[in-house]
Amino acid sequence: MIVRKQTNGELVLIGQTDHSRLVGQLAAHWGNEHFAKPAPYNSMVRAATFHDYGWLRYETSPLINPETGEPYNFLQVPLGSAQINSYQWSLDWMAGIDHYAGLIVSMHRTGLWKNRYDLMTNSSGYNLRQMSLDVHEFVDRNERWQEHARQSYDAEQLRTNYQLMQVWDLLGLYFCCQELYEDSVEPVPVDYSGNSIQLRMRPSSPREVTFEPYPFDRRPLKIHLAAKRLPRIAFESTEDFQSEYFKSPNDLLSFELT
Numbered sequence: 538m539i540v541r542k543q544t545n546g547e548l549v550l551i552g553q554t555d556h557s558r559l560v561g562q563l564a565a566h567w568g569n570e571h572f573a574k575p576a577p578y579n580s581m582v583r584a585a586t587f588h589d590y591g592w593l594r595y596e597t598s599p600l601i602n603p604e605t606g607e608p609y610n611f612l613q614v615p616l617g618s619a620q621i622n623s624y625q626w627s628l629d630w631m632a633g634i635d636h637y638a639g640l641i642v643s644m645h646r647t648g649l650w651k652n653r654y655d656l657m658t659n660s661s662g663y664n665l666r667q668m669s670l671d672v673h674e675f676v677d678r679n680e681r682w683q684e685h686a687r688q689s690y691d692a693e694q695l696r697t698n699y700q701l702m703q704v705w706d707l708l709g710l711y712f713c714c715q716e717l718y719e720d721s722v723e724p725v726p727v728d729y730s731g732n733s734i735q736l737r738m739r740p741s742s743p744r745e746v747t748f749e750p751y752p753f754d755r756r757p758l759k760i761h762l763a764a765k766r767l768p769r770i771a772f773e774s775t776e777d778f779q780s781e782y783f784k785s786p787n788d789l790l791s792f793e794l795t
């Protein structure tokens with residue numbers, strides 16, 4: 538869960554599954570005369586849309602930090618066996634539906650503990666740092682599966698698609714984690730021949746951002762993000778927080794990309 542503290546004392550909460558669906562919107566519209574359309578298209582959009590569904594179980598019972606009374610942000614959630622098992626469930630679930638999408642999502646999940654396999658130059662704020670023994674075993678097990686699975690596919694295309702998944706994930710976090718600000722992502726593949734560029738984002742209003750160069754198939758492109766707003770930041774108990782969370786109406790944040 539992405540937790541944003543507002544200056545007026547409110548919380549904006551965005552589920553990782555909601556972030557995931559936003560990323561799927563970006564992937565679905567990726568590609569124009571300057572950027573190659575994702576290939577295989579359906580598998581890549583499917584991977585992007587459901588890449589964070591390993592958080593689905595946690596979102597049924599989100600927690601607070603008992604020391605502060607505040608809900609955990611996604612990078613601070615205690616990583617126990619239940620969450621690791623949920624990650625594994627989501628990877629197996631996706632691979633059972635779409636083998637290629639499952640491979641991309643599996644690489645994405647393990648890559649978060651490996652600095653995104655050193656393919657992105659400005660993603661350090663959203664990488665996982667500590668690896669317990671359980672996490673080491675999880676990563677090793679899934680990387681062995683990936684090594685076998687990748688033999689069925691073109692290596693350069695797979696590498697490019699993994700990198701595109703990182704770009705889309707970082708763009709999703711750009712919209713989810715704070716108000717819009719000037720930023721960039723690189724390297725961003727423009728084709729399947731190894732060519733890449735820096736992608737720059739510059740907000741022109743609180744809900745409109747200019748991309749240079751523009752990577753999407755519609756101008757402008759409208760995207761939507763589900764969120765919840767809570768009237769306070771700290772809670773007396775997990776039950777208190779969950780009650781407020783479930784009662785809170787769903788909000789829809791809309792953005793225009795130009």
